[in-house]
Amino acid sequence: MPFINLIQEQQLSSRREEARSRVFFFAFMGSAIASAAAFGFFLFQTEAAQGELADLRAKNEKLKPLLLQIEQNNRAIGMLKPRLATLESAQKATERWNRILDHLVVNVPDQTWLTAIRCQSQDATKPVSVSFIGVAASQEQVSEFILRMQGSADLAGLNLRFTQEKVVTEGNGIEFEVAGEPERYDAVIAALPTDIFEE
Numbered sequence: 001m002p003f004i005n006l007i008q009e010q011q012l013s014s015r016r017e018e019a020r021s022r023v024f025f026f027a028f029m030g031s032a033i034a035s036a037a038a039f040g041f042f043l044f045q046t047e048a049a050q051g052e053l054a055d056l057r058a059k060n061e062k063l064k065p066l067l068l069q070i071e072q073n074n075r076a077i078g079m080l081k082p083r084l085a086t087l088e089s090a091q092k093a094t095e096r097w098n099r100i101l102d103h104l105v106v107n108v109p110d111q112t113w114l115t116a117i118r119c120q121s122q123d124a125t126k127p128v129s130v131s132f133i134g135v136a137a138s139q140e141q142v143s144e145f146i147l148r149m150q151g152s153a154d155l156a157g158l159n160l161r162f163t164q165e166k167v168v169t170e171g172n173g174i175e176f177e178v179a180g181e182p183e184r185y186d187a188v189i190a191a192l193p194t195d196i197f198e199e
Helices: 006-107 139-149 185-191
Strands: 112-120 129-136 155-168 171-182
Touching: 006 139, 006 171, 112 139, 129 139, 129 155, 139 155, 139 171
Parallel strands: none
Antiparallel strands: 112 129, 129 171, 155 171
């Protein structure tokens, strides 16, 4: 009868099982170590992010007074803008009147004398009208005065209101009135609110 060794078969089977168990054990240990490392990495990242968030919150608290100051400054600038616009318009109007008077100084003809300059406005939404009143030796000087004043870029719509003879110390002269409108800076000023200079 042939002899069969069954113990060797069991031993080989048990060695295979042990080897498989060792492989599973090492795989389990490797995955456990990898999981622990990943958990540690994410925990470190979370702690770092929370520390950064705390730093940003501290900086935000530190910057709050500056942000409030910037907001107050922006509000103050918003309140001052209408005043600034008014001052700029007034400066333009002043420069315009200076140019008109400089033009007068240079362009009044000989034997022509201005006795009055009148500015008036009947409606606040319309520009101021200006009148030049004076005496000239003749009608020709009055015409020349009008022609020369038309050369001013700051005056528009010049027209002769009247001329009449007038007795002056040197004899007879021609009294005249010439009216015109300065450019429309006055309308800009009139359209602004009246309370912008009030505190």
